[in-house]
Every structure is written in C-alpha cells, then in structure tokens.
Amino acid sequence: MAEIAIKGVAKRFGDFTALHQVDLTIADQEFMVLLGASGCGKTTLLRIVAGLETPSQGEVWIGGRRVDHLPPRDRGIAMVFQNYAVFPHLTVFENIAFGLRMKKLPRQEIERRVNRTAELMHIEQLLKRYSGQLSGGQRQRVAVARALAMEPDVILMDEPLSNLDALLRLEMRAELKGVLAGSKTTTIYVTHDQVEAMSLADRIAVMHQGRIVQAASPVEVYRNPAARFVGSFIGNPPMNFLPATKAANGNWDVAGLALSGPKSDRQKVEFAIRPEDVDAGGEGLPATVRIIEPLGPHTLVTCDVEGALFRAVLESGAAIAVGDRLRLAPRSDRIRWFDPETTQAL
C-alpha cells in the first residue's frame, strides 16, 4: 500500500517561487501524470517526492509515513531519469543490480530479480554490455528495469520518453503502460506531452506556473477543463474561445448567436468549444473559411469568427473552399463557459 499525499508543498529558489502550496493525493497503484509546459514546476514537484529537492514548506507522505525529512533511499521509491542515468562504467546487469546490491540482498535474489526484470523489458540478451554499446531505446529499457528490480512502492518517472524518436516513443509508451500496470506500484510520471499523458494516466494533474490547475481523469480534463488554461493547453488543435455578452432571457450572445449559459453577475464571459464539437450547417456561428487542411479521417478548417481565430474539425467529405461563409453550430452539451477574470470554469 503506497498512497502518496502532498500537503501544502511550496518551493522557492531565491526570489523565484517554483511551487505555490501544492496539494495532491495519489491513490495506491494509481498512475498519476504531472502535465505542463516547461518551467511549470512539475519536475520540481517530482524531485521533492523523490527527496532530491527539499520543499520550502509542506509535507510529503508515502504509505502513511511522513517522508519529507528522509533521504531518498528510505522512501521506498525508484526513479527513471530523463537522461536515463545508466552508469557508463557498469554492465547492464550491474546497472539493474545497483540498488539491490546497496540493499545487500543475497546474490541469488539479485540474479533472480535482474533476470526477471530484464526479461520483462526484453533486454536479457544485453546484460553483459555497457551503456556505451546501447541505443537510446535500450538505455531507456535498462533505466526502467533498474527501477522495477527494486520492487518499489512508488516509481517516479521524469520525462522518460522525451529523448526517444517518435516511433520508439509510441512503442515504449504502450509497453510501459502494460509493464507498470502489472507491477502494482504507484506511479508519478512527469511529461509535457499531452498525448503521452492522456494515453498513460489514470489521472492527470495539469500544472501551470507552480500550481495544479486541475487533477482529474484524462477524459474529464479534456471534456471539462477546470480553467481556461487547461482547455487551451490540452487538445490538438486546442479549444476555441469566443467572447460572450449578456443578452435577454438569461441567454448569452456569442457572435450574434443566442445561447443559454450559466447564471453570472458578469456582463461578459467566455464561450469555449472543442473544434470537433461543432457541426457545419443550420443555426450557428458565422465563420469565414481561411485555411483547409485535409488530414485523412477528418478535415481541419481554420476560420475567422467575427475577427477571432476559430478551428473546426469537420468530416473529410465536406465540400468547402477557402472564402466560403459557413454556419458552425456548437453542440449544446459540449459548450463550456469561463470567467474572463478568474479564468475558472463557470
């Protein structure tokens, strides 16, 4: 059992605040992804959980035990580093065995665990090689095997796939998911790649400027962004935003279209819709087509709605030409509203 609780953790480097009062609970065996752009504090948060960085304030609990004053080796964790950190002077076998030797496990147990994890990661034929003789992908496998061999309660991963080429990344992503699901560990995984986050996570914590903006399941984060940042950061192409002004009967006026929306004291709010949640035709937003990008399964159409950029994902068969004036009807159950001042969802 290894539930992780991060309570009021803050980190300051001199005048710069990397983390503001972060609270996050990660359930036993949950796969939590910390997602955000570079500099958002996600790696700092991971390193605080690992014990490689001390928080300026706050507490870290792992498995019901407060660990923020303990050195990394007493926290029951293992880690996979962004640049793998596979020791160049040791063979693959000795790299995987490194932590086990530090624990002074019996020789047979070390051999058993090294062989088992090497097999799991498909590197059993590389055990006698040195890191200099391995490709990036193989080094990555060694780094994961070294972490798994510890049979830790918690595995921490810092952008483990970011140095691999695109095809290998796809392959490793699927493999990691399978291996980690079988290992029964709690995982914290840091990435800036939203597709990686969506495909791996049980829950995603979206971070922005040292804060967790939303922590929820991938579908929830995608469908119901808690803040404007989440909607604009997640999804490719990102969410569309248009200004909305208060109209009669509690409705909101969006580019001349009257839509029923939230009750709010504000005169202006922000209307948001995902590009794939609009249909061409009928009663909709007046849009002028600017760019057409056929992508195979569908077509990405970039339009101009009352001077604002607006993207729509339409059926690939649609007969559209640049300069056409369309009516794009938002699906009412997919419309989201944001407060323009707090940027929070309404």
Place this chain on the structure above:
Amino acid sequence: MHGKALPYLLLMPATLFLCIFFLYPFALVAFEAVTRDGAFTLDNFRTMAGSWKFPVTVRNTLLLAAIVVPIQLVMALLMASVVSRLETGRSAALYVFAIPLGISDLAAGLIWLAIFDQSGFLNTLLSSLGIVERPVMFLGYQSKLTIFIAVALAEIWRATAIMMVILVAGMGLIPKEYYEAAEVFGASPWQRFVRVTLPLLRPSLQTAIILRVILAFEVFAVVAALGGTNLPVLMGETYNWQFTLQDRNVAAASALLILAISIGFTLFFLRVLRVPKEARI
C-alpha cells in the same frame, strides 16, 4: 595548399622545435650513455650500478615516491571533493590551494629548510614554549628519518595541488544525474564516492598519477636543500656524475635509467587505469 595540408603546416613550428631542442639532445644523451671514447659499450651502466651509492639512491627514490604519491592522491581527492562541492568561493579556494604550485622546487626546499633548520621556526617555537632546552638538529646526518619526513612533507606541500586541479576538472565532467541515480537507488555518500566518483574519474586519476609519479622520480632540489648528501636520490646522483665526478657518459646512463623507470610506471598506470571505450561517459 589550403585544406588538407594546413593543419600539418600549422603543426610544423612546434614539431621542429621539439625535434631540435628535445629529440636531438635526447639522441645525443642516449648515444653518450652507450658509448665511451667513441666505442659502443655498456660500461657506463655497469659503473653507475657498481657505485656503492646506487642501491641507496634507488631505494630512497622509490621509497619517497611510494610514500609521497599515495598520500598526495588521498589528499588531492579529499580537497577536490570539497572544492567541487563549494557553491561560492570555489575559485578562491582553488587559488589558495594552488599557491605552492607557483613556487620553484628549490624555493620550496628552502622554505622548509627555514622551518627545520637548527635556528629555524620550529626550533624557535619549541624553545619559546619550553619544550626543548637547546635547538634540535632535525636535519643532521644522523637523523635520516627526520630528513626523509621533512622531504616528504615539503613534496606533499608543494605538489599536491597539481593533482587536485586535475581531479577538480575531472569531477566537473561527471554528470550530476549519476549521483542522483545512485542516491535514489540507496548509495550513501561514501558509496557514491567509491562506486560513482572513483570509477568515472579514472581518466583524470590516470593523468594525475602519471604526472605526479614522473615528478616524484625527478625529485632533486627539495632533497638537496633539506638533506644535502644525506639523502641521496637518483636525480642527485646524475647531477653528481655530471658535475662533481665530471663523467658525462655515466651521468647520461643515469638519466636514461630515470627515463626508463618513468616510462615503465607510465605504461603500468595507463594499463591499470584504462577505461574501455564502451565504458566511457
């Protein structure tokens, strides 16, 4: 003209310089060592080895190297670890540690002579504290051990910094992630030093040790200042053959012996501390 030839052309002056001022004199010395009155002979080596002082000089030189170099290595590693970890004042510390490097070996010998001499600092201190009644002859011909210790101290003081500077540079090349990985996977600070720093520092260790061992076999001025003829070493004997006994052929043989020993140890450390290509950072 340009392109392929240019690098060689640029290397020409240095190569010529080396040939004229190093290779040519070296060939002359080597020639003198194996000839006498124009005829090839190994007599010079026999004369050198036959001298009653020869076994003593070899023993003293090897003993000095065997004691001084390991102590320097440990101290240099310690100092380099401390300096590498400093966040502020790092270059100030490096400068202070490196001050003795700027002093010639004879001057270093004289400084330590001023300490150990009969009227030196140490005696003044001891008598003012009332520990001794009259000045002690630390460096007299009867106290060979004290002379040896004084020479070792002076050598350690003088030449540890050169090793440290090399090791500090080497430690700077080891990526921080290796230490973090070792820490996460359970290595204590000592284990991190033994299992990460030392093996990854091998190329720098190799350079530092070879450089230092060669210098140790060339020890001369410090010994001359502190021990005179009471602690004969190989380089001192070479000097003797050349200038006191006026026999350049034996002096040349003696110089060649020092070179051979240096080459031997260099090859030894190149082999022992070799890092296989696939195991490099």
